[in-house]
Amino acid sequence: MEPLLKVENIEKTYDGKKVLNGISFEMEKGNTKVIIGPSGTGKSTLLRCVNRLSEPEMGKVILDGQVVLDKTVEKEPRIDLNAIRSQVGMVFQNFNLFTHLSVLGNVTLGLTQVKGMKRKDAVERAMIEIDRVGLADKKDAYPALLSGGQQQRVSIARALAMDPKVILFDEPTSALDPELIGEVLQVMIKLAKEGMTMLCVTHEIGFARSVADEIIFLDEGKVLAHEPPEQLFSNNSSARIRTFLKKISELYGGE
Amino acid sequence: MEFIQLFIDSLPRLLQGLGNTIVLTALAVALGIIVGLAVALAKAYAKGPLRILASAYSALFRGTPLLTQLFIVYFGLSSIGIVLSPFTAAILAIGLNSAAFQAEYFLGSILAIQPGQITGAIALGMGRLKTIRCIVIPQVIRLVIPSWSNELICLLKYSSLAYLIQFPELLFQTRLMASKNFRMFEMFIIAGVLYLSVVLIVSHFLRKLEKRLRIPGLGTESTF
Amino acid sequence: METSSGLMIIWESWPMFLSGTITAVQLCILFLGVGVVVAVPVSLSQIYGGKSLKFSASVFEQVFRGLPALVLLFLFYFGLAELDVSPLVAATLAMGLRSAAYQSQIFRGAILSIDSGQMVAARSIGMSRIRAIKCVILPQAIRLAIPPWSNEFANMIKDTSYVFVVGIIELMRQGRYVVAGSFGNALLVYSVIALIYLFLTYCGLFLMGRLSKKLAIPGFASAGAAMERI
Numbered sequence: 001m002e003p004l005l006k007v008e009n010i011e012k013t014y015d016g017k018k019v020l021n022g023i024s025f026e027m028e029k030g031n032t033k034v035i036i037g038p039s040g041t042g043k044s045t046l047l048r049c050v051n052r053l054s055e056p057e058m059g060k061v062i063l064d065g066q067v068v069l070d071k072t073v074e075k076e077p078r079i080d081l082n083a084i085r086s087q088v089g090m091v092f093q094n095f096n097l098f099t100h101l102s103v104l105g106n107v108t109l110g111l112t113q114v115k116g117m118k119r120k121d122a123v124e125r126a127m128i129e130i131d132r133v134g135l136a137d138k139k140d141a142y143p144a145l146l147s148g149g150q151q152q153r154v155s156i157a158r159a160l161a162m163d164p165k166v167i168l169f170d171e172p173t174s175a176l177d178p179e180l181i182g183e184v185l186q187v188m189i190k191l192a193k194e195g196m197t198m199l200c201v202t203h204e205i206g207f208a209r210s211v212a213d214e215i216i217f218l219d220e221g222k223v224l225a226h227e228p229p230e231q232l233f234s235n236n237s238s239a240r241i242r243t244f245l246k247k248i249s250e251l252y253g254g255e
Numbered sequence: 256m257e258f259i260q261l262f263i264d265s266l267p268r269l270l271q272g273l274g275n276t277i278v279l280t281a282l283a284v285a286l287g288i289i290v291g292l293a294v295a296l297a298k299a300y301a302k303g304p305l306r307i308l309a310s311a312y313s314a315l316f317r318g319t320p321l322l323t324q325l326f327i328v329y330f331g332l333s334s335i336g337i338v339l340s341p342f343t344a345a346i347l348a349i350g351l352n353s354a355a356f357q358a359e360y361f362l363g364s365i366l367a368i369q370p371g372q373i374t375g376a377i378a379l380g381m382g383r384l385k386t387i388r389c390i391v392i393p394q395v396i397r398l399v400i401p402s403w404s405n406e407l408i409c410l411l412k413y414s415s416l417a418y419l420i421q422f423p424e425l426l427f428q429t430r431l432m433a434s435k436n437f438r439m440f441e442m443f444i445i446a447g448v449l450y451l452s453v454v455l456i457v458s459h460f461l462r463k464l465e466k467r468l469r470i471p472g473l474g475t476e477s478t479f
Numbered sequence: 480m481e482t483s484s485g486l487m488i489i490w491e492s493w494p495m496f497l498s499g500t501i502t503a504v505q506l507c508i509l510f511l512g513v514g515v516v517v518a519v520p521v522s523l524s525q526i527y528g529g530k531s532l533k534f535s536a537s538v539f540e541q542v543f544r545g546l547p548a549l550v551l552l553f554l555f556y557f558g559l560a561e562l563d564v565s566p567l568v569a570a571t572l573a574m575g576l577r578s579a580a581y582q583s584q585i586f587r588g589a590i591l592s593i594d595s596g597q598m599v600a601a602r603s604i605g606m607s608r609i610r611a612i613k614c615v616i617l618p619q620a621i622r623l624a625i626p627p628w629s630n631e632f633a634n635m636i637k638d639t640s641y642v643f644v645v646g647i648i649e650l651m652r653q654g655r656y657v658v659a660g661s662f663g664n665a666l667l668v669y670s671v672i673a674l675i676y677l678f679l680t681y682c683g684l685f686l687m688g689r690l691s692k693k694l695a696i697p698g699f700a701s702a703g704a705a706m707e708r709i
Contacts, residue, residue: 053599086605096600099699100619110604113614144698155600162604317706318680319673320637322651327673330658331666356708402707409708412547419644426549439557447550454545 002065004029004197005166008072010049010059012042019045020056021221027166030195034208037218038244043201044093046218047168050199051088052081063087064165086114089159089167093174095151097143103130103154104139107161115162129157133187149180153187160191167191169200205249209233217241262445265432272428273449279345279414279424284407286350291357295395296387298358299365309358316355322416324348329420341422345414353410357403364398365391397468404461408454415450425449485664489671492657499653500675506570506639506649507679511632513575518582523612525587536583543580548641551577556645570642574635581631589623590616622694629687633680633706640676650675680706 003026012020019042027033035043048054050061052069061068068084070076098106104126111122130139133153143151152172159167169188173181185207192198192211202208208215209229217225217232225232225241232241297309316324329344339347368391376386418426425446433442489496521539524532543551555573556566593616601611643652654672658665684706 051603053603082605082607084605085603088603090600090603092596092600092603094594094596096594096596098597098600098615098619099594100615100622100696109614110606113610114605142697142699144696158604315677318633318677320640320651320676322637322640323654323669323673323676326654327666327669331669334665359707406708412545415547415549416641418549426547430553433557439560440554443550443554443557447546447554450547450550451542451545455541 003027004064005050005199006062007050008060010046010056012045012049012054012056014045019221020049023223025216025223025226027197027199029197031213032192032198032200032211033214033216034212035199035201035216035218036203036208036248037224041218042221043218044170047170047199047201050168051085051090082114086110086162087165089162089164091152091155091159091167091169091172093171095143095148095155095175097151097155097158099143102140102142103135106143106154107158110158110162126157126161129160130154132160133157147180148176149183152176152184156187166197166199169198169202171201171203173202173204203248203251205245258441261438261441265442265445268428268432269425269445269449272423272425273453275422276411276414276424277453279342279349279417279422280407280410282346283349283353283410283414286346287353287357287406290351290354292361294354294358295361295365298362300387313355313358316352317359321349321352321413322419324352325416325420341417341420344420345417345422349410349413349417353406356406360399360402360406361395364395367398368394400465400468404458404465407461408458411454411457412450485661485667488657488661488664489667492660495653495657496650496671496675499648499650500679502649503636503639504679506642506647507636509571510574510578510639511635513571514578514582517576517579518586521579521583522586522590525583526590527608527612540580540583543577548574548577548638549644552641552645566645566647570645570647574638574642578631578635582628585624585627585631586620588627589620592623593619622696622699625687625691625694629684629691630707632683632687634708636679636683637676
C-alpha cells in the first residue's frame with residue numbers, strides 16, 4: 001500500500017546554516033509519529049516544510065498521492081497549496097487562535113471560508129469538534145479569556161474540523177504551564193487512539209513512549225534514529241540519544 | 256528649462272519667506288515649551304482651580320482649530336482695541352496652541368517617571384520644587400523629545416496659516432509672486448519643494464539629536 | 480452695549496452658522512471617506528507589496544504628510560484649474576489624500592502590531608493570502624486602529640476649516656461673512672465658531688468611543704482615544 005505521507009530528502013538552509021540535511025520518512029494512515037531532538041535541530045522547520053509554510057530548497061513531499069512539493073524536477077507542476085493545506089491540520093506552540101473571533105468563530109472560519117460550507121452546517125460540524133475537545137460550554141468565549149490549555153484544545157478543534165488527512169503538532173505543550181499540559185495531552189492521546197494520523201514535535205517523552213508508533217530522532221538536520229519507542233528507549237541507542245533522553249526526562253519529568 | 260528659470264528668479268523672495276517661516280516656528284515652539292511645561296506641571300502637581308484651569312486650557316486649545324485661534328488673536332483682539340502685528344499674533348496663537356499639545360506630551364512623560372524616584376528624592380531631603388527641577392524635568396525632557404520633534408515638524412507646516420493674516424512667510428511670498436507672474440501652479444510646486452526639503456532636513460537632524468540624548472534603556476521612537 | 484448688539488447679530492445669523500456647521504461635518508466625512516479608501520491599499524502595499532509598490536507608497540506618504548494643508552489645497556486648486564473642476568473636487572483630493580497619508584500610517588501600525596502567527600495559522604488552514612488578510616488581519620487591524628483613527632477624525636473636523644481658502648463656503652467662511660456683516664465684531668463671532676468646532680470635536684470623540692466599545696472584544700487590546708497631532 002502507498003503510504004499516506006511521503007517525505008523525501010528535504011533540505012533547508014537558514015542564514016547560511018543547513019537546518020535540514022536530507023530528511024526522509026513515510027507515514028501510514030492512522031500512524032502517530034513523534035519527532036524529538038535537541039532544540040535548534042530543525043524539528044519545527046521540518047513540520048512547516050510538510051505543508052510548505054516553509055520552503056525547502058530540495059526534496060519531495062507526497063500527501064495521499066498528491067504532490068505537495070517536488071524540487072527534484074526542473075519545473076514544478078502547478079500545485080494548489082491552499083487546497084493541500086486545507087487537508088493538513090496544524091497545531092502551533094503559541095496556539096495562534098484568531099483573537100478577534102470566539103471559539104466557535106475560530107473553528108468555523110476555515111469551514112465557511114475555505115471549504116465553502118453553509119454557516120449552519122459549519123456550526124454543526126464545528127460543535128462536534130468543540131465537544132470532542134471538551135469545550136462545548138466555552139463556545140462563545142473569546143481566546144484571550146481562556147487558559148492556555150483551553151486555547152490549545154480550541155486550536156486542535158480548529159484543525160480537526162477541516163477533516164484533515166494528517167495533523168501536524170508543533171510543540172503543542174511547550175507554551176503551557178505544567179498543570180495545563182495534561183488536558184492537551186489527553187486530547188492528543190484520544191485522537192491517536194481514534195486513528196488520526198499525527199506528526200508531532202514534542203518534548204513530552206511520556207506521550208512519545210506511550211502513543212507513538214515510531215519516533216524520529218533529529219539531530220543537526222539529520223535523522224539519527226527512526227524506530228519504535230521500545231527500541232529507542234532501550235539501552236542499545238547511541239550515546240548521543242541516551243544523553244539527550246536523560247536530559248529531557250530531567251527537565252520535563254518524563255517517566 | 257523655463258521652470259528652472261522661474262525657480263531661480265523667485266528663489267530670493269521665497270527664501271526670505273522661508274526665513275520668516277523658520278523664525279516664526281522657532282519662536283512659537285519656544286513659547287509652547289514654556290507655557291506647555293507650566294501647564295503640564297499644573298496638571299500633574301497642582302490642586303484646585305489651578306489644575307482645573309490647566310485642564311480647561313489644554314482641552315480648549317486642542318479641541319478647536321488653530322485657524323480660529325489665530326483669527327481670534329488677530330482679528331478678534333483688534334476688534335476690541337488690542338491691535339497686534341501679524342508677527343506677534345502668529346507667534347501667540349501658534350505658540351499657545353502648541354503649548355496645549357506640548358503640555359500633554361510633557362504630562363505623559365511626567366506620569367511615565369516611576370513615583371519611586373520622587374519618593375527617593377524626597378527621602379534624600381530634596382524639597383518639592385528641587386525634586387521637580389533636578390529629577391523630573393531632566394527625565395521629562397528626554398522622554399518628550401520624540402513627540403516634541405513631531406510637534407516641531409507640525410508647527411513648520413502650521414506656520415503657513417500665518418499667511419491668512421498677512422504675515423510674509425513662505426506661503427504668503429509664494430502667493431504674492433504668483434499673483435504677479437500668474438504661474439500659480441508652478442509657484443506652489445516650488446513652495447512645496449521648499450517645505451518638503453525643510454521638513455525632511457529638520458526631521459533628519461531631530462532624529463540624530465534623539466539618538467544622542469537617549470538615556471540607554473529609556474524612551475521611545477519618533478513617529479515621523 | 481457693543482456686546483449685546485454683537486450677541487443680537489450672532490443670534491440673527493444662526494442660519495449661517497448652522498449651514499456652515501452642516502457643511503463642515505459633511506466635508507469631514509467626505510475627506511475621511513476618501514482617506515480610508517486610499518489608505519487601506521496604500522498601507523497594504525507598504526506591508527505586503529513588492530519593492531516598487533512599497534517605495535511609491537512611502538513617497539506618497541512622505542509628500543502628503545510633509546506638505547502644509549494650505550499648500551496642498553492651492554496645489555490641487557491651481558493644478559486642476561485648467562481641467563475646470565470645482566473647488567470642492569480640488570479640496571476633496573487635497574484633504575482626502577492628505578488624510579490617506581496619515582491614515583495609512585495608522586493602518587500600517589495596526590497591521591504590524593498583529594502577531595505574525597495569525598497569518599501563519601490562517602495560511603495553515605488553507606486560506607489564500609488575500610482571504611487571510613480579509614478575514615483575519617483586517618478585522619483585528621480595524622479594532623486596533625480605532626483609537627488612533629478617532630484622533631484623525633478629531634483632527635479632520637478641525638482641518639476642514641482650511642478649505643475656505645479655495646472658496647468653499649463652510650463654517651469658517653460663514654464666520655467671515657458674519658464678521659463682515661457685524662461691523663467688525665470678530666472676537667465674538669470667531670469665539671462662537673471655535674465653540675462650535677469644540678463641540679463637534681468632542682462629539683466625534685464621544686461617538687468613536689462608543690463605536691470602539693461596541694466593537695470591543697473581551698481581552699483584545701483597545702485603548703481610549705486621545706487628542707494629539709500625528
